[in-house]
Amino acid sequence: MRVKVAIGLRPGVLDPEAVAIERSLKGLGFPDVANVKRQKIIELDVGAPDREAALTAARAMCEKLLANPVIESYTIDIA
Amino acid sequence: MRVKVAIGLRPGVLDPEAVAIERSLKGLGFPDVANVKRQKIIELDVGAPDREAALTAARAMCEKLLANPVIESYTIDIA
Amino acid sequence: MTSSDSSAITPKTVAEHGLSSTEFERIKEILGRAPNLVELGIFSVMWSEHCSYKSSRRHLAKFPTKAPWVVQGPGENAGVVDIGDGQVVVFKMESHNHPSYIEPYQGAATGVGGIMRDIFTMGARPVAVLDALRFGEPRHPKTRHLISGVVAGIGGYGNCVGVPTVGGECTFHASFNGNILVNAMCVGIAHADKVFYARAAGVGNPVVYVGAKTGRDGIHGATMASAEFTDETEAKRPTVQVGDPFTEKLLIEACLELMARDCIVAIQDMGAAGLTSSSFEMAASGGTGIEMDLDQVPLRETGMTAYEIMLSESQERMLIVLKAGHEDEARAIFEKWELDFATVGHVTDTGRMVLRMGGEVVADLPVAPVSGASPVYDRPTLPSPKLLPIMGVTGAPPMDVREAALKLLGSPDIASKRWLYEQYDHLVRGDTVQRPGGDAAVVRVDGSKKGLALTTDCTPRYCEADPFQGGMQAVAEAWRNLIAVGARPLAITNCLNFGNPERPRIMGQLVACIEGMAEACRVLDFPVVSGNVSLYNETDGRPIQPTPNVGGVGLIDDLARMTGLALPGEGFVILMVGE
Amino acid sequence: MRAAIITFPGSNREVDLARALEAATGHRPLSVWHKESELPDLDLIALPGGFSYGDYLRCGAVAARSPIMTEIARQAGRGVAVIGICNGFQILTEAGLLPGVLMRNKGLAFLCKPVTLEVATRQSVFTSGYEAGQEVVFPVAHHDGNYTIDAEGQKRLEDEDRVAFRYKGELNGSVGRIAGILSTGRNVLGLMPHPEDATEPLQGSIDGKPLFASLAAALG
Ligand SMILES: Nc1ncnc2c1ncn2[C@@H]1O[C@H](COP(=O)(O)OP(=O)(O)O)[C@@H](O)[C@H]1O
Numbered sequence: 001m002r003v004k005v006a007i008g009l010r011p012g013v014l015d016p017e018a019v020a021i022e023r024s025l026k027g028l029g030f031p032d033v034a035n036v037k038r039q040k041i042i043e044l045d046v047g048a049p050d051r052e053a054a055l056t057a058a059r060a061m062c063e064k065l066l067a068n069p070v071i072e073s074y075t076i077d078i079a
Numbered sequence: 080m081r082v083k084v085a086i087g088l089r090p091g092v093l094d095p096e097a098v099a100i101e102r103s104l105k106g107l108g109f110p111d112v113a114n115v116k117r118q119k120i121i122e123l124d125v126g127a128p129d130r131e132a133a134l135t136a137a138r139a140m141c142e143k144l145l146a147n148p149v150i151e152s153y154t155i156d157i158a
Numbered sequence: 159m160t161s162s163d164s165s166a167i168t169p170k171t172v173a174e175h176g177l178s179s180t181e182f183e184r185i186k187e188i189l190g191r192a193p194n195l196v197e198l199g200i201f202s203v204m205w206s207e208h209c210s211y212k213s214s215r216r217h218l219a220k221f222p223t224k225a226p227w228v229v230q231g232p233g234e235n236a237g238v239v240d241i242g243d244g245q246v247v248v249f250k251m252e253s254h255n256h257p258s259y260i261e262p263y264q265g266a267a268t269g270v271g272g273i274m275r276d277i278f279t280m281g282a283r284p285v286a287v288l289d290a291l292r293f294g295e296p297r298h299p300k301t302r303h304l305i306s307g308v309v310a311g312i313g314g315y316g317n318c319v320g321v322p323t324v325g326g327e328c329t330f331h332a333s334f335n336g337n338i339l340v341n342a343m344c345v346g347i348a349h350a351d352k353v354f355y356a357r358a359a360g361v362g363n364p365v366v367y368v369g370a371k372t373g374r375d376g377i378h379g380a381t382m383a384s385a386e387f388t389d390e391t392e393a394k395r396p397t398v399q400v401g402d403p404f405t406e407k408l409l410i411e412a413c414l415e416l417m418a419r420d421c422i423v424a425i426q427d428m429g430a431a432g433l434t435s436s437s438f439e440m441a442a443s444g445g446t447g448i449e450m451d452l453d454q455v456p457l458r459e460t461g462m463t464a465y466e467i468m469l470s471e472s473q474e475r476m477l478i479v480l481k482a483g484h485e486d487e488a489r490a491i492f493e494k495w496e497l498d499f500a501t502v503g504h505v506t507d508t509g510r511m512v513l514r515m516g517g518e519v520v521a522d523l524p525v526a527p528v529s530g531a532s533p534v535y536d537r538p539t540l541p542s543p544k545l546l547p548i549m550g551v552t553g554a555p556p557m558d559v560r561e562a563a564l565k566l567l568g569s570p571d572i573a574s575k576r577w578l579y580e581q582y583d584h585l586v587r588g589d590t591v592q593r594p595g596g597d598a599a600v601v602r603v604d605g606s607k608k609g610l611a612l613t614t615d616c617t618p619r620y621c622e623a624d625p626f627q628g629g630m631q632a633v634a635e636a637w638r639n640l641i642a643v644g645a646r647p648l649a650i651t652n653c654l655n656f657g658n659p660e661r662p663r664i665m666g667q668l669v670a671c672i673e674g675m676a677e678a679c680r681v682l683d684f685p686v687v688s689g690n691v692s693l694y695n696e697t698d699g700r701p702i703q704p705t706p707n708v709g710g711v712g713l714i715d716d717l718a719r720m721t722g723l724a725l726p727g728e729g730f731v732i733l734m735v736g737e
Numbered sequence: 738m739r740a741a742i743i744t745f746p747g748s749n750r751e752v753d754l755a756r757a758l759e760a761a762t763g764h765r766p767l768s769v770w771h772k773e774s775e776l777p778d779l780d781l782i783a784l785p786g787g788f789s790y791g792d793y794l795r796c797g798a799v800a801a802r803s804p805i806m807t808e809i810a811r812q813a814g815r816g817v818a819v820i821g822i823c824n825g826f827q828i829l830t831e832a833g834l835l836p837g838v839l840m841r842n843k844g845l846a847f848l849c850k851p852v853t854l855e856v857a858t859r860q861s862v863f864t865s866g867y868e869a870g871q872e873v874v875f876p877v878a879h880h881d882g883n884y885t886i887d888a889e890g891q892k893r894l895e896d897e898d899r900v901a902f903r904y905k906g907e908l909n910g911s912v913g914r915i916a917g918i919l920s921t922g923r924n925v926l927g928l929m930p931h932p933e934d935a936t937e938p939l940q941g942s943i944d945g946k947p948l949f950a951s952l953a954a955a956l957g
Contacts, residue, residue: 002114014473037122041117043115044113057109064107066100099845144799320749407749583847588756
């Protein structure tokens with residue numbers, strides 16, 4: 001099954017990249033841009049037989065590798 | 080209006096980070112993982128009065144900065 | 159309850175702030191009343207082991223700190239040593255152990271960022287970083303994750319800022335399984351007549367805040383649970399700081415540009431305990447007072463309280479006292495570098511720190527006792543048990559020499575660390591003349607034929623077996639590494655990493671190591687000019703090996719006379735000297 | 738030779754580059770801040786290494802949209818020599834002055850070490866001081882040096898003799914082991930390794946010197 005994991009920074013964590021993007025867009029003629037937030041999406045086939053198993057596998061992958069729980073949180077979507 | 084831009088690599092462009100993620104996951108006990116793809120999401124307020132204007136602005140931002148057409152393609156979602 | 163209300167300070171709140179009941183009584187005595195929460199938070203950080211050195215201070219006084227070439231010894235942001243031609247070298251080492259264990263990448267990165275700020279705060283351009291790393295056993299399940307995160311974090315920060323990481327150490331031992339050590343040293347060069355100190359002076363002079371905005375980073379866990387937070391989700395905010403090397407790079411350039419003009423009275427980086435320690439230290443060393451309006455502090459998040467603003471450990475921020483009338487000049491420089499700039503207060507002659515927010519006074523504290531009257535402990539010590547010496551093997555060697563040599567070369571501590579230092583840009587600035595891999599790194603003093611030799615050394619195993627001898631050995635090894643490249647050793651910095659000092663055996667290790675180091679420094683005329691202490695390095699009652707890391711700096715007057723370890727060719731005579 | 742070094746917020750090898758240029762030409766290059774929108778008459782425009790804008794979004798992406806880049810494109814169009822090293826190369830590709838893109842190194846780690854390169858063409862003002870096929874040692878120091886271009890683009894580079902430097906061995910995943918390329922007009926060079934840090938014996942290699950000497954000879 002195909003799984004889609006979305007990983008973002010937890011609230012309150014500094015995101016210098018988002019700040020740089022916002023400032024650059026403003027400079028490029030979009031003065032009204034605000035509240036830039038970034039996320040990473042990782043899509044993958046997990047080879048699980050059903051939704052339940054896919055969800056469990058994806059959650060384990062996030063905990064072990066994909067997300068950094070100290071500063072990131074994640075959501076999982078199953079196609 | 081809040082806009083969500085999803086940026087991914089064009090088909091055929093090799094993504095060393097996706098390759099590394101796939102390899103690590105296999106090593107962590109998920110041997111069936113396959114077809115790992117990454118995307119970046121950038122969400123932002125564009126300060127446009129309506130959907131149409133928001134879409135135009137977002138498209139311009141992608142062309143000018145957010146995506147590199149040599150290797151990336153993008154899709155735009157309006158909340 | 160509001161921040162300025164003191165009625166809700168319970169013994170539990172006091173304990174959560176890491177203060178003992180005796181310490182709390184002392185606070186009430188100083189103030190003549192109970193502190194409010196903001197004030198309690200300020201005391202807790204200013205009197206923490208980290209800021210006050212309450213367990214180690216009386217022993218640190220044993221280090222020799224003077225020599226004709228020492229310009230500034232311990233007590234400022236970093237030590238300063240004369241290198242001739244109107245130039246000085248500024249250096250210090252610092253730990254970031256705990257944050258690096260929790261979040262290896264950001265913990266190590268912000269450690270590098272912090273130590274760099276200590277250096278450029280004094281007017282020096284950072285020219286080199288070294289890192290002394292100690293990990294658990296290579297096979298321990300967490301080691302790989304920790305080491306790759308730490309190395310990437312150090313590289314990620316240093317590489318981006320453009321300061322070469324030229325040397326360090328990396329060893330492994332089971333005692334570090336649950337408590338790694340990440341110590342970083344930074345070295346900078348300044349003009350002798352352009353060294354800046356953190357002494358606030360001149361009544362009415364503006365106090366300005368520059369750099370990145372303040373967020374809720376790093377406000378320590380215990381205080382999260384205090385009465386002021388009701389929202390569950392708020393309480394779960396991460397307490398690790400996230401670094402932004404890009405902002406740090408801009409901050410270096412902007413500060414050095416401002417320092418080239420004549421507008422700065424005092425400058426201090428916001429390190430641990432951020433705005434609190436920087437403002438108190440500047441006022442204390444200047445013997446002045448400061449009034450600040452916290453509404454002027456640039457904030458990253460909405461709804462931050464005075465308590466959070468004062469205790470935030472957001473990175474890449476500095477506090478500066480300007481000469482009155484120079485604000486516009488300074489603002490223009492920081493705006494050019496796209497950094498925040500705000501006048502947040504002014505210097506007073508009251509000897510008090512007065513903080514306002516929303517028109518209300520949220521803290522009013524006497525400066526001197528908060529920074530100077532922290533408790534000093536003379537903790538009991540116990541000597542380390544003498545370990546049995548390993549007897550020389552008699553009879554046939556247990557394995558053949560070739561096999562033994564290969565085994566030694568393949569052991570984690572001795573094996574080449576190339577995989578590690580190749581991830582560090584050790585060449586940027588073009589002055590690295592001895593790269594990682596030798597005895598000491600050598601960095602040319604830009605535009606001259608002089609070079610600085612740099613090394614970090616310590617063998618924790620020796621310090622565990624015999625703390626006094628181990629302390630001496632660490633200093634002696636640094637000395638030897640410096641002379642091995644042809645340098646004249648100048649001075650050292652250090653970072654003393656130990657377990658819980660409330661346990662007499664650990665305290666005994668700390669004291670004996672210090673005394674051993676001090677003895678070697680005295681004999682070698684190799685003074686200590688800066689340093690840092692990191693205590694409570696233990697998990698589940700299992701302490702780390704005592705690790706007093708030494709960072710040595712030496713001077714090569716003419717790089718043409720530098721030596722290295724490569725054999726230059728055939729036909730040379732090999733000599734062995736010493737005992 | 739009148740040379741200018743463009744600095745962006747986050748540039749960090751401008752010092753090394755200025756020193757190498759000054760040693761070769763006897764003149765200190767002009768230092769130009771990225772917010773400028775005009776340049777005086779110049780013979781060489783140099784974009785140094787570093788982490789402009791922290792490498793955020795994509796390496797070189799934000800810097801490539803700086804006001805000065807329009808002017809640099811104009812001057813490059815008139816034939817003025819432009820060199821971009823490391824981050825400078827990334828900026829030139831992001832700005833469209835050179836084809837392709839630099840992606841994350843195949844091994845994902847930052848790499849700092851001396852590498853052996855082959856001078857793939859001497860037909861340019863940058864490389865005329867080398868022998869064709871000469872082996873040289875320059876250090877690299879990058880995280881994103883994996884040169885990527887589609888097959889058609891690569892063929893064009895090869896057919897038009899626009900590969901300037903090639904890694905001798907596999908280093909970072911670059912197609913065709915490409916380390917540096919020239920523009921169609923051959924007056925714009927982008928390369929990942931650092932010739933400016935290989936110009937003095939103390940730096941361990943002086944193989945970068947001929948590059949700056951070639952420029953000094955060609956541009957006066
Ligand atoms: N953490 C590190 N960072 C940078 N360089 C390192 C690090 N660890 C080891 N090195 C380098 O590897 C070389 C060998 O280290 P080490 O075995 O500690 O040397 P020695 O025993 O000679 O002091 C040294 O040049 C040192 O600078």
